[in-house]
Amino acid sequence: MSGAKGRDPGTFQLGEWLHGEGPNSDIAVCTRVRFARNVRGFRFSTLMDGEEAKELVAYIDTELTRADFLGEEYPDTPENRTLRALELGSLEDLDRRLLVERHLISRELAGLERARSVAVNPTESVAIMVNEEDHLRAQTFRSGFRLEDAYRRAELLDEALLRRLPLAFSEEFGFLTACPTNTGTGLRVSVMLHLPGLVWADEIEKATSTAQKIHLAVRGLYGEGSRALGDFYQVSNQVTLGRTEEQLLEDVHKAVERLIAWEREARAALLRGEAQVRTEDRVFRALGTLERARTLTSEEALTFLSAVRLGVQQGLIEGIGIPQLNRALLLSQPAHLQRLCMEKLSPVERDQRRAALIRDLLRPKP
Amino acid sequence: MSGAKGRDPGTFQLGEWLHGEGPNSDIAVCTRVRFARNVRGFRFSTLMDGEEAKELVAYIDTELTRADFLGEEYPDTPENRTLRALELGSLEDLDRRLLVERHLISRELAGLERARSVAVNPTESVAIMVNEEDHLRAQTFRSGFRLEDAYRRAELLDEALLRRLPLAFSEEFGFLTACPTNTGTGLRVSVMLHLPGLVWADEIEKATSTAQKIHLAVRGLYGEGSRALGDFYQVSNQVTLGRTEEQLLEDVHKAVERLIAWEREARAALLRGEAQVRTEDRVFRALGTLERARTLTSEEALTFLSAVRLGVQQGLIEGIGIPQLNRALLLSQPAHLQRLCMEKLSPVERDQRRAALIRDLLRPKP
Numbered sequence: 123m124s125g126a127k128g129r130d131p132g133t134f135q136l137g138e139w140l141h142g143e144g145p146n147s148d149i150a151v152c153t154r155v156r157f158a159r160n161v162r163g164f165r166f167s168t169l170m171d172g173e174e175a176k177e178l179v180a181y182i183d184t185e186l187t188r189a190d191f192l193g194e195e196y197p198d199t200p201e202n203r204t205l206r207a208l209e210l211g212s213l214e215d216l217d218r219r220l221l222v223e224r225h226l227i228s229r230e231l232a233g234l235e236r237a238r239s240v241a242v243n244p245t246e247s248v249a250i251m252v253n254e255e256d257h258l259r260a261q262t263f264r265s266g267f268r269l270e271d272a273y274r275r276a277e278l279l280d281e282a283l284l285r286r287l288p289l290a291f292s293e294e295f296g297f298l299t300a301c302p303t304n305t306g307t308g309l310r311v312s313v314m315l316h317l318p319g320l321v322w323a324d325e326i327e328k329a330t331s332t333a334q335k336i337h338l339a340v341r342g343l344y345g346e347g348s349r350a351l352g353d354f355y356q357v358s359n360q361v362t363l364g365r366t367e368e369q370l371l372e373d374v375h376k377a378v379e380r381l382i383a384w385e386r387e388a389r390a391a392l393l394r395g396e397a398q399v400r401t402e403d404r405v406f407r408a409l410g411t412l413e414r415a416r417t418l419t420s421e422e423a424l425t426f427l428s429a430v431r432l433g434v435q436q437g438l439i440e441g442i443g444i445p446q447l448n449r450a451l452l453l454s455q456p457a458h459l460q461r462l463c464m465e466k467l468s469p470v471e472r473d474q475r476r477a478a479l480i481r482d483l484l485r486p487k488p
Numbered sequence: 489m490s491g492a493k494g495r496d497p498g499t500f501q502l503g504e505w506l507h508g509e510g511p512n513s514d515i516a517v518c519t520r521v522r523f524a525r526n527v528r529g530f531r532f533s534t535l536m537d538g539e540e541a542k543e544l545v546a547y548i549d550t551e552l553t554r555a556d557f558l559g560e561e562y563p564d565t566p567e568n569r570t571l572r573a574l575e576l577g578s579l580e581d582l583d584r585r586l587l588v589e590r591h592l593i594s595r596e597l598a599g600l601e602r603a604r605s606v607a608v609n610p611t612e613s614v615a616i617m618v619n620e621e622d623h624l625r626a627q628t629f630r631s632g633f634r635l636e637d638a639y640r641r642a643e644l645l646d647e648a649l650l651r652r653l654p655l656a657f658s659e660e661f662g663f664l665t666a667c668p669t670n671t672g673t674g675l676r677v678s679v680m681l682h683l684p685g686l687v688w689a690d691e692i693e694k695a696t697s698t699a700q701k702i703h704l705a706v707r708g709l710y711g712e713g714s715r716a717l718g719d720f721y722q723v724s725n726q727v728t729l730g731r732t733e734e735q736l737l738e739d740v741h742k743a744v745e746r747l748i749a750w751e752r753e754a755r756a757a758l759l760r761g762e763a764q765v766r767t768e769d770r771v772f773r774a775l776g777t778l779e780r781a782r783t784l785t786s787e788e789a790l791t792f793l794s795a796v797r798l799g800v801q802q803g804l805i806e807g808i809g810i811p812q813l814n815r816a817l818l819l820s821q822p823a824h825l826q827r828l829c830m831e832k833l834s835p836v837e838r839d840q841r842r843a844a845l846i847r848d849l850l851r852p853k854p
Contacts, residue, residue, distance in 0.1 A: 399840060403782035414776030416769035474765060
């Protein structure tokens with residue numbers, strides 16, 4: 123990498139969520155299905171003492187890391203059906219933040235004091251957080267808009283858990299969880315969408331409030347406040363109690379389908395008539411800035427990468443691929459950037475390294 | 489030129505003021521000496537009727553366009569010692585504006601109704617406006633900071649005028665001019681400076697007010713208001729009455745020398761320590777924007793070209809030369825842009841063509 127010592131950016135793999143494949147992957151970056159489970163014979167994670175936490179994590183990790191844990195039915199390679207557990211207390215803080223940036227663990231799990239871990243398969247399409255709010259928060263990831271597939275894998279993952287662990291279940295409430303909003307199916311389904319068209323056309327609020335009306339949550343993936351940095355939004359169901367899993371899936375499916383269609387219309391309108399030059403100008407200025415800037419904040423990187431992503435997907439920009447952009451998106455995050463450079467960086471240095479990294483990633487390769 | 493039909497930008501020559509040569513030409517773009525003269529036997533231009541104006545212009549143009557008008561003593565090639573007269577009333581409005589953009593005539597002369605002309609030599613180092621506020625407003629241009637040379641040429645030009653025309657002169661007041669502020673030596677000396685360092689370091693007001701204290705005028709070359717677009721400033725003497733020509737020259741010389749030194753310090757400071765990355769970032773983002781934008785207003789073009797010019801002159805940017813930037817500066821002006829494209833353009837089209845032109849000019853040539 124020019125201008126910065128450290129590892130080759132190519133040595134960092136892109137997790138499943140950034141593979142850029144699957145149906146509608148020009149808009150739907152990734153589908154995720156998460157469910158919460160607890161193990162009988164242990165108190166809820168939030169109530170247990172240190173020793174009990176250690177015992178729980180050791181017990182669960184042993185089960186999760188058995189060879190071919192996911193089983194032959196699980197539609198993946200044998201290597202990918204086996205999980206590896208990372209005990210978070212034994213990692214450096216930077217590596218915990220790296221896992222957060224890879225969407226494998228929550229910020230909350232990273233910040234806890236008690237024993238906790240995460241079990242992951244090699245391509246990062248399965249991740250199970252151990253001892254977060256619940257004993258188990260299991261996730262399956264599929265790039266693109268693949269709700270049914272991600273859900274089918276979550277079911278198989280659930281069966282694998284049931285084979286190995288005594289899960290707490292009530293005939294009346296369904297699976298028991300620490301927080302009542304997760305009780306019942308314990309299911310959270312979410313799709314990460316890239317919606318620059320709706321943002322640029324100033325229709326994003328209308329679009330997200332439509333989804334909210336049917337009790338779906340719409341959150342920015344990055345940043346806080348009303349505008350999501352990088353124009354990434356996550357649509358997910360809010361409640362699980364009192365709805366069947368089929369209903370939940372259908373709600374999210376319909377809402378996401380509608381948002382994808384809406385986003386497509388918005389993009390088409392941005393490239394029609396008088397708007398076209400303004401859109402192209404915005405896209406190409408973003409590209410020019412990323413190609414040339416000497417310092418870039420993460421907010422700027424997200425904003426400009428979003429514009430360039432739109433440009434690539436709408437065929438305005440040639441010679442740059444979505445994998446390059448996904449790599450830039452992943453590696454320009456603070457923890458990845460520092461792991462890449464193999465040193466602790468001040469915020470000022472980070473912005474310079476980020477600019478150097480992105481310049482390098484966007485440069486045409488011979 | 490890609491994306492726009494019309495003439496090859498290379499067919500437009502750069503006038504003397506944009507040659508980019510001469511001492512201190514990294515800061516001092518051009519030196520200009522102007523003087524006002526009137527011809528005996530005609531009323532002042534502002535007082536004459538239409539017939540008299542025609543008569544005056546015909547008479548003067550005949551004299552100015554004689555072969556080797558400037559004479560063998562004039563330090564230039566024979567072709568360049570002969571002038572060509574352009575009768576402004578016979579030109580299209582666009583061509584009059586073209587002459588304004590080339591600094592050969594004033595906006596005022598372009599806008600007049602009466603007979604008027606300009607006599608110019610091929611490299612545009614000499615231009616004589618006929619029938620502006622005075623019968624003759626003669627100018628010599630030298631790229632870079634070459635006051636003595638430009639002044640010596642103005643003297644020779646004055647002698648050439650005296651050989652051919654009966655100039656109005658009073659023992660008491662010196663050369664008579666229509667406006668009393670020009671009476672006496674009738675001399676205006678000006679240097680066009682590129683001062684991005686002082687602007688970026690927020691020292692430009694202090695710098696210009698220092699010059700104003702010794703009765704020099706400091707004006708932005710482009711745009712109105714306090715900030716000069718493109719960071720180009722013109723320093724000139726204000727009054728001519730009661731000062732010898734030597735005093736005037738010395739005043740301007742000293743002030744410009746001081747401004748050049750100040751600008752050099754400001755540029756050095758912008759590339760020292762913590763400021764360096766910010767400066768480089770600003771320079772390279774400007775370059776990236778010019779390389780990629782699909783639409784550019786003339787204000788944006790001036791602003792970004794100024795930053796890139798600074799970058800080239802301070803050795804930050806390689807592969808781009810000052811001649812390319814000067815061509816971009818000249819040709820991105822509205823009249824030049826339309827002559828280049830050989831069609832009338834709406835402001836929206838102009839901004840698109842300007843962006844296409846600059847992209848093309850900055851693209852590395854094979």
